[in-house]
Amino acid sequence: MCGIVGYIGPQDATPIILNGLKRLEYRGYDSAGLAVLQGGEIAVRRDAGKLARLAALVEAEPVSGHVGIGHTRWATHGEPNARNAHPHMGMTGDVVLVHNGIVENFLELREELMAEGAEFKSETDTEVIVHLIERYLASEGELEEAVRRALRHLRGAHGVVVMSRREPDKIVAARIGNAGGVVIGLGEDETYIASDLPAILEHTRQMVFLESHQMAVVRREGVEVTTLEGALVDYEVQNVPWDPVSAEKGEYRHFMHKEIHEQVRSLTDTIAGRADFEAGRIRLPDLKLTPEFARRINKIFITACGTAAYAGMVGKVLIERIARVSVEVEIGSEFRYSDPIVGPDDVVLAISQSGETADTLAAMEEGRKKGATLWAIVNAIGSQAMRIADGFISMQTGPEIGVASTKAYTAPLVDLYMLAILLGDLRGELDEAARRSLVADLRLVPDLAGQCLDREAQVEAVAQALVDTRNALYLGRGINMPTAYEGALKLKEISYIHAEGYPAGEMKHGPIALIDSEMPVVVIAPRDPWYEKMFSQIEQAKARGGRVIAIATDGDELIPPVADHVLWVPQTPWMLSPVTTVIPLQMLAYHIAALRGLDVDQPRNLAKSVTVE
Ligand code: AGP
Numbered sequence: 001m002c003g004i005v006g007y008i009g010p011q012d013a014t015p016i017i018l019n020g021l022k023r024l025e026y027r028g029y030d031s032a033g034l035a036v037l038q039g040g041e042i043a044v045r046r047d048a049g050k051l052a053r054l055a056a057l058v059e060a061e062p063v064s065g066h067v068g069i070g071h072t073r074w075a076t077h078g079e080p081n082a083r084n085a086h087p088h089m090g091m092t093g094d095v096v097l098v099h100n101g102i103v104e105n106f107l108e109l110r111e112e113l114m115a116e117g118a119e120f121k122s123e124t125d126t127e128v129i130v131h132l133i134e135r136y137l138a139s140e141g142e143l144e145e146a147v148r149r150a151l152r153h154l155r156g157a158h159g160v161v162v163m164s165r166r167e168p169d170k171i172v173a174a175r176i177g178n179a180g181g182v183v184i185g186l187g188e189d190e191t192y193i194a195s196d197l198p199a200i201l202e203h204t205r206q207m208v209f210l211e212s213h214q215m216a217v218v219r220r221e222g223v224e225v226t227t228l229e230g231a232l233v234d235y236e237v238q239n240v241p242w243d244p245v246s247a248e249k250g251e252y253r254h255f256m257h258k259e260i261h262e263q264v265r266s267l268t269d270t271i272a273g274r275a276d277f278e279a280g281r282i283r284l285p286d287l288k289l290t291p292e293f294a295r296r297i298n299k300i301f302i303t304a305c306g307t308a309a310y311a312g313m314v315g316k317v318l319i320e321r322i323a324r325v326s327v328e329v330e331i332g333s334e335f336r337y338s339d340p341i342v343g344p345d346d347v348v349l350a351i352s353q354s355g356e357t358a359d360t361l362a363a364m365e366e367g368r369k370k371g372a373t374l375w376a377i378v379n380a381i382g383s384q385a386m387r388i389a390d391g392f393i394s395m396q397t398g399p400e401i402g403v404a405s406t407k408a409y410t411a412p413l414v415d416l417y418m419l420a421i422l423l424g425d426l427r428g429e430l431d432e433a434a435r436r437s438l439v440a441d442l443r444l445v446p447d448l449a450g451q452c453l454d455r456e457a458q459v460e461a462v463a464q465a466l467v468d469t470r471n472a473l474y475l476g477r478g479i480n481m482p483t484a485y486e487g488a489l490k491l492k493e494i495s496y497i498h499a500e501g502y503p504a505g506e507m508k509h510g511p512i513a514l515i516d517s518e519m520p521v522v523v524i525a526p527r528d529p530w531y532e533k534m535f536s537q538i539e540q541a542k543a544r545g546g547r548v549i550a551i552a553t554d555g556d557e558l559i560p561p562v563a564d565h566v567l568w569v570p571q572t573p574w575m576l577s578p579v580t581t582v583i584p585l586q587m588l589a590y591h592i593a594a595l596r597g598l599d600v601d602q603p604r605n606l607a608k609s610v611t612v613e
Helices: 013-027 051-060 106-115 127-140 143-151 255-261 263-271 291-296 306-323 358-369 384-388 407-426 432-442 445-453 456-466 478-495 504-509 531-543 574-595
Strands: 003-008 031-038 041-048 067-073 095-101 158-164 171-176 183-186 191-194 206-209 214-219 222-227 299-304 326-331 346-352 373-378 391-394 471-476 498-503 520-525 547-553 565-569
Touching (some): 003 095, 003 171, 013 191, 031 051, 106 127, 127 143, 143 171, 143 214, 171 191, 255 263, 263 407, 306 407, 306 574, 391 407, 456 574, 471 478, 471 531, 478 498, 504 531, 520 574, 547 574
Parallel strands (some): 346 373, 520 547
Antiparallel strands (some): 003 191, 183 206, 214 222
């Protein structure tokens, strides 16, 4: 989950690294550091805490030079303090390194190295890597060869970036497995390295994405990519169309708030070029789906984590209802160990904003092993999930920086809706009228989302009423059952309030005992096929003294007399209703967390992309 930045070129590396780390702070932020080659020596500055402390340290003790690397850390081994902060040096002072991932065999390696006389200065697993490199530098001479040999000893997934004062014209980067990306940005007579695009987007859009088991030797004039065994790789330079501004907060206080309000744009963008409103058809060319294979599909296994998994649950309803294909939704961390019954006529469909979530990538690998076709619905361009899939649908939302996913939840809902139509069309499950009607409804989505966003004041009022609550229940049914899970997750992860999403029909089997006057109950009750059941749910909660916050469709006259608060959403075709019902819940979580003065974009214990298991 850590953030990495590197630079080599004619400019001063220090400000470039600090600014880059600032844009990656959402990835992991309990300590930070940088190392710059200055006057032939490696100068390191690092500290616990947020990046602002590192910036202050650099201000107090300036460093500058033309080659440098930096890191923001999300601690896995060793508490978050200056000693454990990256970058890490060995004993000779020749080499310095930053690392993303976990050295699963670091204890045995540390003992082996200590037996050879290595002295460790930190409790991190990372430090064993720099000692291994020093061990081989003596014999191998060239940094990249020493790194190559050192990495062979490591178990686990890794991203490493290394530099040496003895070879000041290069930085070496390498990637093993799915510990987060390593991307090389090609500039004019300068080259950048990052774990994530937003760190270097303002400098270049010409990117080279390292695959697993690849190494890059980065110089001012460019990059040479090889396999870890040393074979040259003919790499592709991708032009990334994301503009740097979109990775900025603009006039918003938090990225999350900005990204909630970007949903008219992101929903427009995820539909653009895919819905042919004239022909009433859907086109998803990157999926590489043939009519033959569409008709052959036996089952689709949707696998994802967190918010993305809840989008997958909506996708199950859509694909089964529209395309009549059996769908199973399995969270990545379970699917990967479940020895699933998957075969060549099955699809494993991963959903991932970052495209780097270790559990989701491992689930994809499991599907690959079983012979399934791999699809991915992904936001991050060039990410591992996008690269290993046989076909993909890009969410096209632009960078999502806030740890709490918002636009990268509603975009895949629409992507799954379009996928369902395409599958239904190719499998002959949709007559022309039905197909045209479903496609036409897509035209409404951005405006319906905009109407929800325009009603933020109603949400702020409810946030005031709930700001001190210690618990909350979210209830939904049918296509909006996942909305309950997602609404509860939003509140949990940024306000630290214990919130539970629950299938409404299950309440009478036990959890209804939780309801009393202290328990706010958010009931998602739009005009959808489950409305009547949800209305009775409201009455059941009220009968037990619960405080009911209802999500209701404009014009509803039954709910207002019963509910304590109503959050109104516009009339929405029921298969697209999860797009509109979730937006007030995103805003509710945001405003409660903001009222509580919490760190909305960087909630405690969390990171934007969970690249460790
Ligand atoms: C959602 O708000 C959380 N940030 C988290 O559940 C996230 O959705 C999950 O870690 C999956 O991330 P991904 O979409 O990048 O794979």
